[in-house]
Amino acid sequence: MTHSRLSVCDSTFSSGPCQRNERHRGADPHVCPRIRAFPPPFPGRVVQVCSSHSERRGRYDADGHSASYASERTIVKAYIRTFGCQMNEHDSQRIAALLEASGYAMTEAIEEASLILLNTCSVRHNPENKVFSFLGMLAPLKRERPELVIGVGGCVAQQLGGAILARNRDVDLVFGPDQYANLPEMLDLVRRGERVVMTDWGPKQPPVQDFIPDALIEAGPVVNGKAYIAIMTGCNNFCSFCIVPYVRGREISRPPESILREARALIDKGAREIWLLGQNVNSYRAEGWRFYELLEAMARLPVARLRFTSPHPKDWDNALS
Structure with a gap:
């Protein structure tokens, strides 16, 4: 496996392009930290880490470890607040499953949580405003419990990157919608006293891959x-009014057998209605399958209702009529 490079930033942020590739060709540069090279602690995508985090905390336990290190023993409950669309709801469910597999217990009581994650949406400006308003509401909790870890994920995180850390010093972790599978490693870095920004797309992604x-x-x-x-995820259309390709990247479709395997597992758990999700769901193309062929295969499963969102008119196939 090729190891991505970890980048370390200082506490001052400036405007400039991050590393870019064909996955998001045409996207304008977004605000990101100034960076310098640093050896990677784990394999994966490019990580930007702010080394001033433990200095900002300024608290150490009896063994000389920072308060963030001590939180490794106290992070047991996690709270997720979701803003935006069905895809974000789905991503939050996946994040919760990943955290539970890592030993966290999910809670709906935010005051009980030692880890608070915001899964954000930037399709409209209002959800973005709600995110920063919500972060402001968390300030008293952070003052009361400095070891509390606050993370911002999703599309606003992808759009703004390290500028979120500059705008709100209570945030410890910023990660894009493609990065949630790396959450355990990112949280390990936070416990070691770092502020983490993980929004780079990494190497060019193939148009067909299992991103789950x-x-x-x-x-x-x-x-x-x-x-x-x-x-599927992403969009290739770059409509003048829409930010989706810039924050979700180019289209990537999952292999059909992976989708059908997941559907069977959900049906076994009692699913009677299944929603197929994608930023441009009817542009699905994988292993010779088109969207209507996937629908036909899904319809042969013992499920009462199939729904899908969001389709694009230009990709409508007459075979669906």
Whole structure:
């Protein structure tokens, strides 16, 4: 496996382009920290880490470890607040499953949480305002419990990157929608006293890949008989009014067998209604399959109702009519 480079920034942020590639060709540079090279602590995508985090905390336990290190023993409950669309709801469910697999207990009581994650949306300006308003509401909790870890993920995180750390000093972790599978490693870095920004796309991504971690394919929840399956992500259209390609990247479709495997697992858990999700869901193309062929295969499963969102008119296939 090729190791990505870890970048370390100081506490001053400036505007400038991050590393870019074909995955998000055409996107304008977003605000990111000034960086310098640093050896990678784990394999994966490019990570930007601010070394001033433990200095800002300024608290150490009896063994000389920072308060962030001590939080490794106290982070037991996690709270996730989701802003935006069904895809974000699905991503939050996956994040929760990943955290539970890592030993966290999810809670709906924010005051009980030692880890608070915001999964954000930037399709409209109002959700972005809600995110920073919510972060402001967390300030008293952070003052009361400095070891509390606050992370911002999703599309606002991808759009603004390290500028979020400059705007709100209570935030410890910023990660894009492609990065949630790396959360355990990112949280390890936070416990070691770092502020983490992980929004780089990394190497050019193939148009067909299973972007759902294998361990989580059968871990999706069923709520009141309803379940979500992400069949593709990203968009290639670059409409003048839409930010999606800039924060979700180019289109990537999952292999059909992976999708069907997940659907069978959800049906076994009691799913009666399944939503197929994608930023441009009917542009699905994988291993010779088109969207209508995937729908036909899904329709042969013992599920009462299939829904999908969001389609694009230009990709509508007459075979669906």
